[in-house]
Amino acid sequence: MSMRDVLLDEAVKRLKEKLPYATRNWMRKVLKRLDGVMELEPDKYVVEGRPALGDRRPAYYVWLEGGRWRCTCQPAVWGRVCTHIGAALLHREHRRILQRAERHRVYVAEAEVECPGRIEASGEVYVRPLGGWRYRVLVVSHLREIKIKCGGYVIYETEGEEASYAAALAIIQRFQGNT
Ligand SMILES: [Zn+2]
Numbered sequence: 001m002s003m004r005d006v007l008l009d010e011a012v013k014r015l016k017e018k019l020p021y022a023t024r025n026w027m028r029k030v031l032k033r034l035d036g037v038m039e040l041e042p043d044k045y046v047v048e049g050r051p052a053l054g055d056r057r058p059a060y061y062v063w064l065e066g067g068r069w070r071c072t073c074q075p076a077v078w079g080r081v082c083t084h085i086g087a088a089l090l091h092r093e094h095r096r097i098l099q100r101a102e103r104h105r106v107y108v109a110e111a112e113v114e115c116p117g118r119i120e121a122s123g124e125v126y127v128r129p130l131g132g133w134r135y136r137v138l139v140v141s142h143l144r145e146i147k148i149k150c151g152g153y154v155i156y157e158t159e160g161e162e163a164s165y166a167a168a169l170a171i172i173q174r175f176q177g178n179t
Pocket of ligand 1: 060071072073074082083084085
């Protein structure tokens with residue numbers, strides 16, 4: 001799973017929590033619309049029309065009015081959450097998660113170790129076998145001091161490099177991609 005997918009998954013989960021009655025089909029359409037959402041100003045979006053999803057206009061406007069989301073695809077009185085509104089809401093959740101991932105700091109270290117036992121570390125551990133008892137290990141931690149243990153004993157100690165969580169996710173992805 002790419003970093004974008006992980007964060008998007010989280011955004012979808014949050015939107016589902018807010019709209020528990022949303023059907024699978026509704027969510028599928030919302031996801032297809034996500035790339036076509038643009039923020040015009042806070043609480044105002046333009047959503048590209050998609051003929052394949054039944055749209056007749058090239059664009060729809062979605063905005064917040066009196067505490068309710070409105071869309072130009074329907075009479076305001078309906079108050080139904082159409083998939084254009086859904087796409088704007090998903091865009092908001094996704095952006096919020098991306099911003100938090102940018103702000104959240106972690107420490108990252110990579111090392112090559114030899115271990116005939118179980119590899120552990122202070123944080124998230126990713127292990128790639130290199131043959132024999134040799135392993136390439138990636139650790140993402142909330143602590144700067146990173147320790148890698150083999151069979152319960154510290155075999156490697158270092159200071160992790162500071163990174164945003166978003167950057168760390170990209171490093172994890174690259175590390176796992178090289179398996
Ligand atoms: Zn709409």
